[in-house]
Amino acid sequence: MSDLLRWSPFERRSPFELMEPFRRLFEGESEKSMIRVEEEVKDDVLTVRAELPGIDPEKDVDVSVSEGQLHIRAERREKTEQKDKGSYRSEFRYGSFFRSVPLPKGVKDEDIKATYKDGVLEVTAPVPQAAVETSPQKIQITRG
Template structure:
């Protein structure tokens, strides 16, 4: 769906860095992507965060950027009797979008630890959107 005729090999390498956030050192967020009618749906697994404070969704140069941060709480530690397999810190994922997605048409909702972003798939390609933060509603 994306216009690949504009890409060079260097663009592809830069995109791989963005997809896995290797330059920022953030752990990737697991996602599901599928088409539902005329919408692209991206679901991201981000449990244990406050969507109002800890999740940021932006659009930049034809990419959907999801960034979240989970802060460790110290009150659970009791001397040497503490074990945790939870992950804390920054998490992010960048998803390439079809050319022509309009930022004003994007909707995001957070329910039970899953962020769902719905984007209408354009019928005709256009220029990539300019960077913009996407608001999140609670379900």
Template structure:
């Protein structure tokens, strides 16, 4: 009869440790900061530990800014007691109303140190109602 892998007590605490370390944050609502900077709407979203080119989608449609982030993490644990592999998935999204007169072509997005910042300047012209993907720049 094959022997089953034995779990150490620390294995049972792993999900709690990940939660306390903030690693499960992507499974809940995305944390954002939203404010006006003159005539510009500024939205900052906390999305640490992701690749902005692969894991974040910023788009505009019908006067709304949409931010979606998705995370896939894999970890392996090897010991003399056995082998364990874990996959962690999480996604979150937020939609924010754009100010009247914001043009899709003027909206910019940057990513630095785990924070996505989207800036939407407002002008006198009302926004168009077509969807457009916003390119994310990062340093």
């Protein structure tokens, strides 16, 4: 009889592997669909950095702008295999990730630039200086 027919889920598995389904249940998968970002405005430039390790930016990442929002979408496909004497374990993970970040008023779509290096997507956009606020002006009311 082959090992495939006598396989038991409790043989040759670490306690961490056995706890994985419970971790997913309690942590929730929705957090994994969010891209972690860092936002900073410095010297009139908005910089958004997004963690996207192990992703090919040319094939798996889409950056777009609509209705004053910066949208980052990514897709990941992973496959892990573990081969031991008399056993084989394979796991596939697929997932889509997204994040929307509000842009400051006045940012022009054509000025937005994106680069990818060492697992970090960096999107920069010049932020127009805010209009100088003048002191409130009293308007005279006349009776008509």
